[in-house]
Amino acid sequence: MNAHTESELLALATSLVEEAADLIRAIRAKGFETQTKTDSSPVTEADTAAEAHILRGLRAATPDIPVVAEEEVAAGLQTAVAPTYWLVDPLDGTREFAAGRDDFTVNIGLVRDGRAFLGAMALPAYHQIYWGGVGLGxxxxxxxxxxxxxxxxxxxxxxxxxASRHHADDARLAEYLNGRQIASLGNIGSAVKFVRVAEGLVDLYPRLGPTMEWDTAAPQAIVEAAGGQVTQLDGTPLVYGKSGWKNPPFVCTGSL
Structure with missing residues (x-):
């Protein structure tokens, strides 16, 4: 860690998500096949190509920092929890991507001492790049x-x-929102919801269904750098290094 400043690590992650977004757009333009992983979730050439590019870049530039990446984990690669590690989701929202919708992202987050410390995200279909971290804006x-x-x-x-497109009918969502004054409720896929909170377009993203650490580390760092919060439902921080990399339910909020 001493060889890299926080700004350099954030710049690295930002550059890699942008390059991965270019790869994903090119694959989308030429066409692709969708396959099914052992956990029944979809995977495409875009997922694997983006992850391979990101992993090469991270491991070349920061060989001292372990990387936990979605497709490697799906293939059975086990990485031990470390005080500092990268979390990579090369294409969050594969179902959206495969269906021809636009709400999918590339996520690279850095965890330090169990907290989402910095992150970069690309929204390839929107040609948008987001980045941020603790003390960095x-x-x-x-x-x-x-x-x-x-x-x-x-x-x-x-x-x-x-809220989630794929859990739009979850009765827990209505229960969670009961008693709050709601002006609008929309449902979209992927981590796009986080950055819409971070940039002040919406106020609240409750996630009551399952997610993994690589889904949330990068966007959590960005939201918190933008003045928001990502917490468990009881208000305690959403932390990292959990068993199986699985998250509990959480809520992402702006300035409520």
């Missing part, structure tokens, strides 16, 4: 240029909420 780059992002104060007329 949160940023977006798109066709309009680069700017700092921040969560917004919740509007007086109620909260704008985004």
């Amino acid at each position: 949160a940023f977006r780059r798109d066709s309009q240029g680069e700017q700092t992002i921040h969560v917004r104060k919740a509007p007086a007329d109620g909260l704008s909420v985004l």
Whole structure:
């Protein structure tokens, strides 16, 4: 870790998600097949190509930092929890990607001492890049240029909420939202929901269904750098290094 500043690590992750987004767009343009993994989740050439590119870049630049990546874990590679490690989801929202929808992301997060410390995300279909970390701020780059992002104060007329597309009918969501003043509720796939909170477009993203650490580390770091929070339902921090890399239910909030 001493060989790399935090800004250098964040710049590395940001560069790699941008390059992976280019690969994913090229694969989408030429066409691809969707296969099914042993856990019944889908995987495509875009997942594997993006992960291979990211892993080469991280391991070449930071050989001292272990990497935990979704497709390697799915293939049976076991990586021990370390004080500092990378978490990689090369294509979060494969179902969205395979269905021709636009809400999918590339996520690279860095965990330090059990907390999401910094992260970078690409939204390939939107040509948007997000990055941020503890003490580093949160940023977006798109066709309009680069700017700092921040969560917004919740509007007086109620909260704008985004929830999972694939768990839209979960009765726990209605129960969780009961008693809150809700102005709008939308359902989309992938970690896109986090950055919409981080940039102040929505106020709340409750996640009551299953997720993995590589789904959340990068976006959590960005949200928290933008002034928001990602916590378990009881308000305690969402932490990392858990058994099987599995997350409990959590909620992502702006300035409520």
